Each structure stands twice: as structure tokens, then as C-alpha cells.
Amino acid sequence: DAARTVKLAAATPAVRAHLRRVDERRVTAAVREQRVRMLLEGAPALLVQLGVVTAWAVHVAGGWDLATALLVTTTVAGSGWFGLVFGAAVTEAPVARRWLQAASDLAGGADLVRLPVGVDLRAGTAPAPVAPCRVPLKRLTLERVTAVHDDGTVGVQDVDLTIDAGSLVLLTGRVGSGKSSLLAGLAGLVDHEGSIRWNDVEVDDPELFLRPGQVAYVDQVPRVLSGSFSDNIALDHDRPLQDALDDARLQADVAEAGGHGALIGHRGVRLSGGQVQRLALARALATDAELLVADDVSSALDARTEVELWDALRRRGVTVVGCSSKRSALARADCVVVLEDGRVAATGPWSQLADRWGHLAG
Structure with a gap:
């Protein structure tokens, strides 16, 4: 793609000249580094050999x-090791210094060696993170939203949708x-074109x-930690667990496994797909x-558990945008959005769409 862009812009000679200049600087720097390295590593070895020869010459001379x-x-002979270490330190120090500087810049200018206040590595303790400010959702508006992946692929385009707080909107x-692609765009995981407005305020940095x-995202194939149920839900935060377990219809599974502290195995190996x-x-x-934002969270559930799940989310009053191909879920949605190509x-409501699009639901 980059080569095609350069050719279409008729910039091949300029790009080649630029790359030639860059390569010349790189080669010059590499040659200089090798010369310094050979000098610092070769000189101590040569001096050591001369010292050994001189010592034996003195012995032969009596x-x-x-x-x-x-x-x-x-x-x-043993002192030669110190020369090699000194040579390596001299040649690698500039590289390490530049790397630490770049890493510090990426970390916001912080000193990477100095521990933040309140962090104790031996005890494994740290201060609790500051809770970010939230903006309560009243209405989410999408106007001509196009989800564009990192490789330039367009996942969905020109989506117009209005979502009121507390509603259940399902894509099929x-x-x-x-x-x-649309759900990932709503979670800020995929770039988008168009307008996403939160309470009529443009979201300029998704x-x-x-x-x-502020936005919770559940992937179609979620990942879990290799700890306990409580570890996976709380993520070391002070969060209520029981209500979340009840609304996710997981309380019976947790009780059968041995409680909140029961281990789920390496990446959830002890759990079924629906439990994950x-x-x-x-x-x-x-x-x-x-x-x-829930990407098909009921695909591995039986019919009864799925109905209980959607009813629990409805009672909870949380605003949900998800996708499903289950007829029981679509029937409970306030709005169903049918996507095609x-x-x-x-x-609209599934009752109005079922006659034409019923073949999409199982």
C-alpha cells in the first residue's frame, strides 16, 4: 500500500533520495560503533597478551x-574481562540512555527508576486508582457513522441511530x-467517521x-484471568459482586464451583463457553x-438462561447496545437494527420487522 501510494503521487525519486540519505547516516553510525567497539574490546585483549608474554619473558630471563x-x-589474563566489560559499557551506554529517555517520554516524562509515591514492590501494595469522572448518559446519537479498522477496511458505514438511556438496542x-465493527466503534476500539454525540455533545476523542x-465492552469471545471469580469481576477494585452475578445469571454456577473465591483455571479452562x-x-x-456494549453475549446460552439474562438486564435499567440472532432476545429489545452488507x-421493534427479516433469527 505504501509503495502504491508513492507511485500514484509520482514521488518515487524523492522517496528514494530520502531513503538513501537515511541509509547513509545509518551505515556511518554502524561503522563508527563497530570501530569503537573493536578498539575498546581489542586493546585490552592485546595488552593482556603482551603482559602474559612479558611475564614469561621475565621468568625465562631468571x-x-x-x-x-x-x-x-x-x-x-583475568584482568582482560574488566576491559571487555568496560568496552561494552562504553558502547552500549548511549543506546541505553536514548532508550530510557524515549521510554520516559512515552510514560509522560516520569523517572522510570523512581517508584511512585505509595508503591511498595516487596509488599505488592499501591494506592487505589483515582476514579475517573463520569458523564451520565441521557441519549446517544449516531449520525452517518462509519467504522474503519486499522487496515483501512470499512466494517459498517452511514449508520444513523438514536439510543435513549435505559433502552435495549440489538443489532442483527x-x-x-x-x-x-459498529459495537467496537461505540467502545472506542475502532476508529470512526461521522458523528457520535453523548447527550448532544460531540465525542471528539473516543x-x-x-x-x-463509562462504557463497558464485552467481546464476542471474551478473555478471563486465571484467578477466581471475584478476581475476574472486581479486577482489584472495590466493586459489589453479588448484584453483577445475579444479573449475569451466574450465581448458581459460582455457588456450585465453591463460591466467589473458587479458581476458574488457566484462562477459564474449567468454565464452559456460556459461563465465560x-x-x-x-x-x-x-x-x-x-x-x-455486548457483542453476542448469549450465543452459547440455553434458551431459558438467555431469557433470564435479558429480563435481568431489563430490570437493571442499564443502557445496552448489543447484537444477537436469537428470536427471544430480539423480541425483548426496544429497537432492532438490521444490518446488511x-x-x-x-x-424498529422486532414485531414490525419479523415478517421480512425473520429468517435472520433462530
Whole structure:
């Protein structure tokens, strides 16, 4: 793609000249570094060899006995190691200094060696993070929103949608219709074009504003930690667990496994697919976020558990934007958005859409 762009811009000679200049500086720097390294590493070795030869010459000339010659030559030979270490330190110090400076700049100018106030590495303690400010959601408005992935692929385009607080909005459509792309855009995980307005205020920095805590995102294939149920839900925060477990319909599974402290195995190996989905959902609900973005969290659930799950989310009153192909879920949604080939094909209650789009629901 980069080469094609350069050719279309008719900038091939200029780009080649620039790369040639950059490469010349790189080669010059590499040659200089090798010369200095060979000097600092070769000179000590040469001096050591000269010292050994001189010591044995003194022994042959009768100046030292054998024990003294062995002691001197062994000491001189061992000192060569210090020369090699000194040479490596001199050549690597500039690189390490530049790396630390770059890392410090990326960390906001902080000293990477000095511990922050309140952090104790031996005890494993640190101050609690400052809770970010939240903006209560009243209405979320999308106007001509187009989700664009990092590689330039357009997942969904020209989406117009209004979501009121406390409503349940579900996306449906065939595989590849753009459901996951739109949900990832609402969570700030995928770049977007168009307008996303939170309470009629434009979201100018989605990665910062649509952050965890304000927007909770549950992936289609969620990841869990290798700890306990409580570790996965609280994430070391002071959060209520029981309500989140109840609304995620996971309390019976937790009780059967042995309680909140029961281990779930390496990355949830002891859990089924449906339990992993509900555990990730409980983790999202525990944040008490203003908006819950759920990418097909009921695909691995049986019909009864799924109905209980959607009813619990309805009673909780959380604003949910998700996707599902289950008829029972679509029937409980305030609004169903049908996506086809990356565009909105229909919007409305499922009772009005079922006749035409019923083949999308199972």
C-alpha cells in the first residue's frame, strides 16, 4: 500500500533520495560503533597478551621463579574481562540512555527508576486508582457513522441511530454484516467517521471518552484471568459482586464451583463457553457503566438462561447496545437494527420487522 501510494503521487525519486540519505547516516553510525567497539574490546585483549608474554619473558630471563610467573600471568589474563566489560559499557551506554529517555517520554516524562509515591514492590501494595469522572448518559446519537479498522477496511458505514438511556438496542444480520465493527466503534476500539454525540455533545476523542467505566465492552469471545471469580469481576477494585452475578445469571454456577473465591483455571479452562460469556458480562456490569456494549453475549446460552439474562438486564435499567440472532432476545429489545452488507437495512421493534427479516433469527 505504501509503495502504491508513492507511485500514484509520482514521488518515487524523492522517496528514494530520502531513503538513501537515511541509509547513509545509518551505515556511518554502524561503522563508527563497530570501530569503537573493536578498539575498546581489542586493546585490552592485546595488552593482556603482551603482559602474559612479558611475564614469561621475565621468568625465562631468571627474574621470577615459576610460582611468581604463574601468579602474574593468571592475574593479568583475568584482568582482560574488566576491559571487555568496560568496552561494552562504553558502547552500549548511549543506546541505553536514548532508550530510557524515549521510554520516559512515552510514560509522560516520569523517572522510570523512581517508584511512585505509595508503591511498595516487596509488599505488592499501591494506592487505589483515582476514579475517573463520569458523564451520565441521557441519549446517544449516531449520525452517518462509519467504522474503519486499522487496515483501512470499512466494517459498517452511514449508520444513523438514536439510543435513549435505559433502552435495549440489538443489532442483527448475517455474518460479516458489520455488527461487531459498529459495537467496537461505540467502545472506542475502532476508529470512526461521522458523528457520535453523548447527550448532544460531540465525542471528539473516543479512545478517551468511551473508556472502561463509562462504557463497558464485552467481546464476542471474551478473555478471563486465571484467578477466581471475584478476581475476574472486581479486577482489584472495590466493586459489589453479588448484584453483577445475579444479573449475569451466574450465581448458581459460582455457588456450585465453591463460591466467589473458587479458581476458574488457566484462562477459564474449567468454565464452559456460556459461563465465560456470563463472567465477562458480570465484570462489565460490576463497573456500573453508563453504556453496556455486548457483542453476542448469549450465543452459547440455553434458551431459558438467555431469557433470564435479558429480563435481568431489563430490570437493571442499564443502557445496552448489543447484537444477537436469537428470536427471544430480539423480541425483548426496544429497537432492532438490521444490518446488511455494512449498512442499516431496517430499524424498529422486532414485531414490525419479523415478517421480512425473520429468517435472520433462530
